[in-house]
Amino acid sequence: MKKLRCDKPYDLDEARKKKGLPRRKRKDSRTTAYELTIRIPPEYRECLGGKKKFTRTAFALNKKEDLKSQIEAFEYEKNAELEEKLGQREVEQQDESPRKEKGSRSTESIGDYAERYVDIRSNGSIREETQRNERNYLRYVKASIGSIAICDLTSEDIEFCLLQVPVLSEKWAKEKRAAREANRKTADWCKRSHRKLKPLAPIRVAGPDLQAKVLKFLREVLNYACEKEDIQKNVAKAKFLTRLFKKSKPLIDPLMPDEAARFLKAVELLPVGFLKVALLLLLNTGMRPEEMQAVRPGNFIFDDAEPVVNITSVVEGKGAKIVDYPKSDASRRSIPLDLYTAEIVKQWIAMKRQMMEESGLRFTMGTPLIGPLDTPYTYRTFHTYWENFCRKAGFGDIRPYALRHTFATLNLANGENIKTVSVLLGHKSSAYTLDLYAGYVPMTGVGLGIRYMNFLRSYDIAA
Numbered sequence: 001m002k003k004l005r006c007d008k009p010y011d012l013d014e015a016r017k018k019k020g021l022p023r024r025k026r027k028d029s030r031t032t033a034y035e036l037t038i039r040i041p042p043e044y045r046e047c048l049g050g051k052k053k054f055t056r057t058a059f060a061l062n063k064k065e066d067l068k069s070q071i072e073a074f075e076y077e078k079n080a081e082l083e084e085k086l087g088q089r090e091v092e093q094q095d096e097s098p099r100k101e102k103g104s105r106s107t108e109s110i111g112d113y114a115e116r117y118v119d120i121r122s123n124g125s126i127r128e129e130t131q132r133n134e135r136n137y138l139r140y141v142k143a144s145i146g147s148i149a150i151c152d153l154t155s156e157d158i159e160f161c162l163l164q165v166p167v168l169s170e171k172w173a174k175e176k177r178a179a180r181e182a183n184r185k186t187a188d189w190c191k192r193s194h195r196k197l198k199p200l201a202p203i204r205v206a207g208p209d210l211q212a213k214v215l216k217f218l219r220e221v222l223n224y225a226c227e228k229e230d231i232q233k234n235v236a237k238a239k240f241l242t243r244l245f246k247k248s249k250p251l252i253d254p255l256m257p258d259e260a261a262r263f264l265k266a267v268e269l270l271p272v273g274f275l276k277v278a279l280l281l282l283l284n285t286g287m288r289p290e291e292m293q294a295v296r297p298g299n300f301i302f303d304d305a306e307p308v309v310n311i312t313s314v315v316e317g318k319g320a321k322i323v324d325y326p327k328s329d330a331s332r333r334s335i336p337l338d339l340y341t342a343e344i345v346k347q348w349i350a351m352k353r354q355m356m357e358e359s360g361l362r363f364t365m366g367t368p369l370i371g372p373l374d375t376p377y378t379y380r381t382f383h384t385y386w387e388n389f390c391r392k393a394g395f396g397d398i399r400p401y402a403l404r405h406t407f408a409t410l411n412l413a414n415g416e417n418i419k420t421v422s423v424l425l426g427h428k429s430s431a432y433t434l435d436l437y438a439g440y441v442p443m444t445g446v447g448l449g450i451r452y453m454n455f456l457r458s459y460d461i462a463a
Contacts, residue, residue: 111146155238169206212247254405266393286407298365307342
């Protein structure tokens with residue numbers, strides 16, 4: 001049942017004063033008259049005699065306590081009346097109509113219900129990558145609580161499902177690894193070459209991030225069930241679930257200023273090529289790796305005053321397909337370039353144009369710059385070049401994303417405005433940027449009290 005809520009109180013005294021009318025009579029002249037209104041949703045009007053709203057006049061001494069308490073009492077009274085009427089109607093309906101059959105949706109298992117929900121959404125309403133993710137979340141739901149009827153589901157069942165995520169992840173990873181090991185040992189090419197295979201990489205087990213995503217998925221499924229009136233309450237919205245299964249913050253792993261300077265020096269020593277362009281863009285603009293992979297000649301504006309690069313597209317997933325669908329609307333942005341990076345980009349565009357003409361291919365403003373000829377490199381291929389460069393330059397196991405964090409933290413440390421940095425990074429709000437990089441914002445409150453009092457004293461003297 002939706003709770004009835006009171007509208008914003010209407011000041012009757014103020015309205016009568018504007019019309020030139022006297023105040024209404026009241027016992028205490030110090031009070032103010034307000035009209036309280038509760039609007040009734042269309043689905044509840046039938047059981048309340050067709051009424052569209054409840055109204056009441058309240059006389060209150062103040063808004064904070066007196067008026068607030070009268071509003072709460074009004075809401076409580078009308079909600080109790082509505083609950084009673086709904087209960088009577090439900091009893092009447094049960095007497096008139098047979099109960100739901102055993103195969104109805106409300107008794108359907110959560111596993112089948114969630115699978116049907118994913119199938120409905122997969123009918124062109126969501127992207128392929130989202131479909132794959134939801135199918136993955138569905139695996140955990142079906143393996144842990146899939147047989148429980150959706151009408152009998154409790155928040156404790158949801159908690160059990162989330163606690164099973166790392167357990168099931170480890171189990172499935174070990175099964176997959178064992179199957180791969182068995183396949184490698186029996187492979188014909190292995191027997192022919194008589195070579196000893198290298199061991200597989202260590203297994204990866206799902207953690208808090210996947211638990212938070214599965215919880216979000218279950219909430220969406222149960223929200224859908226509530227909207228369809230198959231269940232009365234979304235048990236996945238229990239507060240203790242939100243508190244226990246939070247999504248972890250992104251890893252912030254920037255380079256220190258001396259490391260960043262050494263990294264830039266190593267990049268400058270590289271010959272002009274796609275790798276040099278890619279590394280300069282990551283370090284000097286703070287763009288995401290998937291945005292760097294999708295950069296094209298048409299994204300650059302080589303103005304004499306200040307060249308810029310426009311971010312309008314990304315590489316989808318880990319593949320090599322460029323799509324005009326950034327992470328969010330805020331990701332469509334323009335980032336200023338330094339003159340050195342702009343000059344290297346110009347040289348690489350000219351070199352790539354020549355290489356494509358020699359290969360009989362047409363060079364356009366939509367040709368990917370980070371890749372072989374007319375297709376972009378996948379992230380895995382780029383990462384191979386990245387690892388080779390880091391190893392030769394003497395850097396440890398750092399991620400390409402660390403350059404984005406370096407751009408953010410060093411600019412904030414240099415006193416750049418948090419709003420400016422947020423826009424350049426493509427964040428949806430500066431609050432998110434501040435939440436991530438709060439520890440890197442320089443302290444500006446040192447000596448504030450002294451400066452403030454000196455200002456007041458100097459103003460008093462001048463006056």
